[in-house]
Amino acid sequence: MKAIIYRDNGGPDVLHLVDRDVSAPGPGEVRVRVAVSGVNPTDVQARARVNQPTQFPEVTPHLDGAGTIDAVGEGVDQSRIGQRVWLYLAAAGRPTGTAAEFTIVPAEHAVPLPDETEFDVGASLGVPALTAHRALTVAEDGPRRLRPGALDGTVVLAAGGAGAVGHAVIQLARWAGATVISTVSGPEKARLATAAGAHHVINYREGDPAAEIRAIAPAGVDIVAEVALGTNLALDLAVLRSRGTISVYANDGGKPVDLDVPRNLVLNARLQFVVLYTAGPQVRAAAVEDVAAAVQDGALRVGEEHGLPLHRFSLDHTADAHRAVERGTVGKVLVDVTS
Numbered sequence: 645m646k647a648i649i650y651r652d653n654g655g656p657d658v659l660h661l662v663d664r665d666v667s668a669p670g671p672g673e674v675r676v677r678v679a680v681s682g683v684n685p686t687d688v689q690a691r692a693r694v695n696q697p698t699q700f701p702e703v704t705p706h707l708d709g710a711g712t713i714d715a716v717g718e719g720v721d722q723s724r725i726g727q728r729v730w731l732y733l734a735a736a737g738r739p740t741g742t743a744a745e746f747t748i749v750p751a752e753h754a755v756p757l758p759d760e761t762e763f764d765v766g767a768s769l770g771v772p773a774l775t776a777h778r779a780l781t782v783a784e785d786g787p788r789r790l791r792p793g794a795l796d797g798t799v800v801l802a803a804g805g806a807g808a809v810g811h812a813v814i815q816l817a818r819w820a821g822a823t824v825i826s827t828v829s830g831p832e833k834a835r836l837a838t839a840a841g842a843h844h845v846i847n848y849r850e851g852d853p854a855a856e857i858r859a860i861a862p863a864g865v866d867i868v869a870e871v872a873l874g875t876n877l878a879l880d881l882a883v884l885r886s887r888g889t890i891s892v893y894a895n896d897g898g899k900p901v902d903l904d905v906p907r908n909l910v911l912n913a914r915l916q917f918v919v920l921y922t923a924g925p926q927v928r929a930a931a932v933e934d935v936a937a938a939v940q941d942g943a944l945r946v947g948e949e950h951g952l953p954l955h956r957f958s959l960d961h962t963a964d965a966h967r968a969v970e971r972g973t974v975g976k977v978l979v980d981v982t983s
Contacts, residue, residue, distance in 0.1 A: 645746050646661060646662075646744065646745050647661070647662055648660065648704060648743035648744065649664075649702050650702075650703055651698065651703075652698065653691060653693045653696060653698055654692065656964070656967050656970070659705070659966065661962075664744070666745075670717045671717050673750055674724060675748050676709075676714070676746065676754055677713075678709050678710070678745060678746065678982060679709075679711040679712070679982055680710050680979065681706045681709040681981050682707075682708035682768055682771075682976065683706060683966065683969050683978070683979060685969055686771060687705050687706050687707060687966075690735075691966065699737075703735070703739050704740050704743050704747070705962075706741040706979070707731075707733050707734055707735050708732060708767055708768070709730070709742030709747070709770075710728075710729065710731065710763040710765075711982070712729070713725055713726065716751070717751075724754075728756070728759065729755055729766070730754075730765075730766030730770070731749055731754055732753055732771070733770070733921075736921060742767075743962055745982055757939070764954060765939065765946050768946045768954075769944065771920060772809045772812045773938075774928065774932065776809055776816050776869065777935055778893075779809075779867070779869040779891035780800065780816060780867060780869065782889060782914075783888075786798065786866065786889070789930055790819070791934065792941075793820070793821050795820035795822035798867065799823045800817040800822040800865070800866065800869065801825045801865045801867070801868045801869070801880075802814050802817070802824060803826075803868060803871050803880075804871040805827070805836070806836040806837055807871060808975075808976050811946075811951055813869040814826060814951070815840055815841055815944050816944070818943070819944075822867075823843055823860075824843050825844045825846065825860055825865070826844070826845050826846070827845075827847075827853060827876075830849070832974075836953070836975075837951060839949060839950055840950060844860050848879065858882075858883060861883070864886070866885060867890075868889070868890045868891065869893065870890050870891060870893070872895060872899070873890075874895050874897065874899030874901045874902075875897055877890075877903075881907055885911075886911055886912055887911070887912045889914040889916055890914070890915050891916050891918050892915065892916065892917050952975055954975060954976050954978055955976065956980055957980070958979070958980055961979075965978075965979050
């Protein structure tokens, strides 16, 4: 099979296309013929850690993807062979991610994908959708699970709604019944956030964004899904309701966070940091179930018309796909592995 590998951390040039034997799945595992591999910032960051040795002698990158199960290991129902699936955390603690024609994952990491749902959607779930689910389910007085109606009466602010996680936040929050506000940096990103389903879109670089958000939500925002805490914290606190939650899944731009402790105390604010790897197996399993239900309902869609432009690369141009992520390409970067 064709696979992308790297042996040492570094820039995109460490990625190489090689031929490898196709392995058999072990107990509790499935082998998937990968159709599309999704590229996330975390994949790029894992490869780029130049001062850290790789965890394995050889690594095939990428956590997310979609394809078809073609073999199962001992203890896995044989009826799963031929099942279309989406994959998550494929390369977490393992050397074999989705940037290959075949990958092997624990059976529970291969989630059934409805026949009518494109592989592009499946490859775009994983890290973004499960992170978005976590961001929406950590509020003190909010639900721990998402379903239609779970967020009725809730106001969600999706910071950076044109990004992959922000896009998933908008779609999951709307599916669950929330009123969704998104902040963006310009008209093109505003168009994408609107296409994703945001009810209100505000350019945070113009006018008085706090006043605009408060006009929509006079009592304040219940949940902020935050991608750039250092840049946006002052705005978040200006619009957060008492006992509201700021769910932080990134700090894009790397600006240091200046924490106004008295202001947070008065608000009884919850500052919840979110990362998928350490969220815990029960939390991840619940998120997978809810995301799968949203997919079944057609609530998670991708492509320009749904607010998440797709940028495609062939397997032998995976290094270019990583470069696209590094330069902050707006949308979802995908690698076409097999047709």
